[in-house]
Amino acid sequence: GENVEQHPSTLSVQEGDSAVIKCTYSDSASNYFPWYKQELGKGPQLIIDIRSNVGEKKDQRIAVTLNKTAKHFSLHITETQPEDSAVYFCAASLSGNYQLIWGAGTKLIIKP
C-alpha cells in the first residue's frame, strides 16, 4: 500500500525567511496531495492541495510543487511569520479522502 515519508520532523527558521517541507510517496498511482496545518490543541486545517495533473500551485505565501517522476512533493512558505508556527502534515491518496495516507508531520518553529 501507499507509504508517505515527511522530512524534516522539526524545522526552525528565522522570521521572514522561507521554509520548505518535503514528502515522498511510494505508489505512483496516487493522484491527490493535500497539506494540512495543525495548531496546538486544534484539529488539522487544509492549507493547500494539488492533483497529479498539476506541477505547481500557489496561494499567496504558500506554494506546493509536485514531481511525479521522483514521487515527491514539497510545501514552500515564503516570508514566514510567527503565526506560521504549527505542525504541518502532508498526505497522499489513490482515490479521494477515504484512502488518504498521512506523513508523520513537521513541527515548524518561527524564530523572532
Place this chain on the structure above:
Amino acid sequence: NAGVTQTPKFQVLKTGQSMTLQCAQDMNHNSMYWYRQDPGMGLRLIYYSASEGTTDKGEVPNGYNVSRLNKREFSLRLESAAPSQTSVYFCASNPSGDTGELFFGEGSRLTVL
C-alpha cells in the same frame, strides 16, 4: 456555526472499560471520518462513513466500532479499552468522500491505564 463538535475532550479509562466518543457536524456533509493521532505517526483512519447508512473500515479498525446515527452524527465505540488505544481521536467531515477539504473537530484525548 459550530462545524464539527466532539465530546468528550478528555477521558481516562481503565483497561477493559468501554466508552463512546461522540461527533456531530452541522455543515450538512455526507461523509464523516474517525482518525487517531499518535506521536510521530501522523493521522490514521479508523473508520469512515461515505454517506448516511454506510460505514467502512479504514487503516486501523481493530478494537473499534462505529455508528452513523443520522446525517449529522457519527460515534466511535471502544468495547474493551486497551493501553494501545491511548491516543488523540479526531472526527472529520466533508461534503463527499472525493478529494477536497476535510473539516476536523478539536479532538478527544483518551488515556487508557
